[in-house]
Amino acid sequence: MPVANSLVVVGAGQAAAQLVASLSQDGYAGEVTLIGDEPHLPYQRPPLSKKVLTGELTPDRLSVKPAAFYDKIGTRLRLDARVERIDRATKEVTLSDGSRIGFTTLVLATGSRARTLPLQGTGRTATFVLRSIADVAALRAQFAPGKALVVIGGGYIGLELAAVAVKQELEVTVLEQAPRVMARGVGPVVSRFYERLHHEEGVRLCMGSVVHGVEDGCVVCAGSEHRADLVLIGAGAVPNAELARESGLATENGIVVDAECRTSDPVIYAIGDCATQHHPLVGRRLRLESVHNALEQARIASASICGKPAPAAQVPWFWSDQYDVKLQMAGLSDGYDQAVVRGDPDRGRSFAVFYLRDGVLIAVDAVNRLPEFMMSKQLIAGRARIDPARLGDESIAVKDLKG
Amino acid sequence: MATITFEEPDGTLRKVDLAGGQSIMEGAVRASVAGIDADCGGACSCATCMVYVADEWCDRLPPKDAAETQMLEFCPHVQENSRLTCQIPVTDALDGLRVKVPPSQH
Numbered sequence: 001m002p003v004a005n006s007l008v009v010v011g012a013g014q015a016a017a018q019l020v021a022s023l024s025q026d027g028y029a030g031e032v033t034l035i036g037d038e039p040h041l042p043y044q045r046p047p048l049s050k051k052v053l054t055g056e057l058t059p060d061r062l063s064v065k066p067a068a069f070y071d072k073i074g075t076r077l078r079l080d081a082r083v084e085r086i087d088r089a090t091k092e093v094t095l096s097d098g099s100r101i102g103f104t105t106l107v108l109a110t111g112s113r114a115r116t117l118p119l120q121g122t123g124r125t126a127t128f129v130l131r132s133i134a135d136v137a138a139l140r141a142q143f144a145p146g147k148a149l150v151v152i153g154g155g156y157i158g159l160e161l162a163a164v165a166v167k168q169e170l171e172v173t174v175l176e177q178a179p180r181v182m183a184r185g186v187g188p189v190v191s192r193f194y195e196r197l198h199h200e201e202g203v204r205l206c207m208g209s210v211v212h213g214v215e216d217g218c219v220v221c222a223g224s225e226h227r228a229d230l231v232l233i234g235a236g237a238v239p240n241a242e243l244a245r246e247s248g249l250a251t252e253n254g255i256v257v258d259a260e261c262r263t264s265d266p267v268i269y270a271i272g273d274c275a276t277q278h279h280p281l282v283g284r285r286l287r288l289e290s291v292h293n294a295l296e297q298a299r300i301a302s303a304s305i306c307g308k309p310a311p312a313a314q315v316p317w318f319w320s321d322q323y324d325v326k327l328q329m330a331g332l333s334d335g336y337d338q339a340v341v342r343g344d345p346d347r348g349r350s351f352a353v354f355y356l357r358d359g360v361l362i363a364v365d366a367v368n369r370l371p372e373f374m375m376s377k378q379l380i381a382g383r384a385r386i387d388p389a390r391l392g393d394e395s396i397a398v399k400d401l402k403g
Numbered sequence: 404m405a406t407i408t409f410e411e412p413d414g415t416l417r418k419v420d421l422a423g424g425q426s427i428m429e430g431a432v433r434a435s436v437a438g439i440d441a442d443c444g445g446a447c448s449c450a451t452c453m454v455y456v457a458d459e460w461c462d463r464l465p466p467k468d469a470a471e472t473q474m475l476e477f478c479p480h481v482q483e484n485s486r487l488t489c490q491i492p493v494t495d496a497l498d499g500l501r502v503k504v505p506p507s508q509h
């Protein structure tokens with residue numbers, strides 16, 4: 001007798017939601033169960049540090065799909081339930097209540113979690129991270145004009161939070177260990193711009209600050225102290241890869257997957273923030289934390305599971321909103337040998353930086369430059385060779401850059 | 404509230420009642436209209452919530468702002484009557500609107 005197909009997804013975030021939608025489109029024949037440890041339908045995280053924090057958007061509007069959608073496509077939802085163990089020999093997962101669910105295919109979409117720091121004696125000073133609806137609710141409850149907020153880490157989440165907080169009249173200090181902000185994501189020209197931007201808006205930025213600890217009412221660094229009523233730790237994210245590692249799957253700063261998002265066990269896939277994959281654009285393995293990556297890997301895994309041809313690869317992209325400034329990044333600037341600036345990063349709030357390697361456009365950071373961003377996505381996909389002088393020449397319209 | 408008709412990529416006509424206080428994109432996603440990808444969730448960053456608006460409605464919608472115009476200029480499959488649904492709030496005035504979802508948003 002043939003064994004019926006049953007697919008289990010662990011983690012109910014944005015990658016998982018896209019996966020079940022794609023499986024339905026791709027005609028997966030079998031039972032699908034989605035298990036997530038948060039008490040919410042899969043939701044979008046980007047607004048948490050943006051419009052949810054400002055209050056413009058309520059958390060109930062973040063769901064990727066309504067409950068009825070999962071019903072319609074026949075996906076069983078097990079929310080507020082955590083998978084504790086994968087047994088690869090018996091092809092079962094064990095939940096925290098002890099129940100077991102069998103699978104023929106397993107997809108790990110466990111995401112990542114905010115990195116915490118071993119800070120001593122947090123005392124009366126409230127310390128937060130920003131990753132989930134629960135986190136943002138806790139944080140918002142503490143927001144009040146005049147309070148001193150110290151953000152540890154000048155990455156994009158910390159800076160988005162700083163932007164919202166300073167607009168709500170908190171006194172905001174950002175402590176960054178590196179010599180520049182958002183160093184992992186953008187080039188130095190763009191970092192300088194964001195430092196100026198936050199300075200103009202009234203945020204205090206301290207580069208090269210190594211935090212030693214949090215004491216009652218202040219954050220202590222080597223050589224300085226910063227008054228703090230609340231502290232946000234914005235120190236990046238770590239992949240939720242323990243479940244995979246404990247079951248013997250290959251992990252290395254994430255769950256190692258092949259081009260089809262298969263782990264070292266061919267019936268187990270991993271997608272989204274928790275997965276690390278060889279990237280053809282940079283020629284090495286990397287783990288991306290972005291909505292686009294979560295959606296794309298979900299579509300790739302679904303195609304593989306359903307025996308369909310892989311969808312055409314897209315150029316990775318990301319965005320960040322701070323004040324009235326929209327940053328959009330496309331491509332991966334790894335190993336660029338030339339950066340071309342279009343517009344003036346030292347004045348105003350609109351310019352773009354193009355990154356080239358061997359004369360080929362590989363990435364763009366576009367600051368309030370939608371045309372440059374959209375055009376670059378096409379040019380990067382086509383591995384276009386463009387004369388750098390033309391890229392930097394504002395008298396040439398963006399749409400003519402291709403020619 | 405407005406009743407909006409979406410022609411899905413496979414030709415299916417979906418008549419959907421959308422409440423105010425949200426964008427057309429949000430309403431369409433909640434109603435599981437096929438082909439509205441909305442990858443960026445309404446941040447006007449992805450242009451994957453595009454539709455073609457029925458001719459008689461083009462002039463009756465609120466005008467595009469600069470961001471929407473710029474995104475559309477570089478959007479695949481764009482036409483004269485294209486709009487980004489995340490940029491249009493649902494109002495009573497949209498009752499009867501008809502739009503067509505493109506075959507692909509990529």
Ligand SMILES: Cc1cc2nc3c(=O)[nH]c(=O)nc-3n(C[C@H](O)[C@H](O)[C@H](O)COP(=O)(O)OP(=O)(O)OC[C@H]3O[C@@H](n4cnc5c(N)ncnc54)[C@H](O)[C@@H]3O)c2cc1C
Pocket residue numbers: 010011012013014015016035036037038044045046047048049081082083084109110111112130131132157240243271272273274288289290291292294317318319320321
């Ligand atoms: C504040 C914030 C702002 C962001 N802004 C942007 C942005 O502007 N643009 C952008 O592109 N990206 C942004 N991101 C990143 C983006 O949200 C992530 O890349 C995306 O959510 C990844 O989706 P995922 O499904 O892989 O993981 P997640 O969304 O993290 O979902 C994983 C889920 O699995 C659950 N889980 C983990 N282990 C288990 C288990 N054992 N059992 C059951 N459930 C489990 C987790 O609790 C979680 O709910 C932002 C992220 C944050 C936190």
Ligand code: FES
Pocket residue numbers: 428441442443444445446447448449450451452487488489490
């Ligand atoms: S949802 Fe991304 S531009 Fe409309």
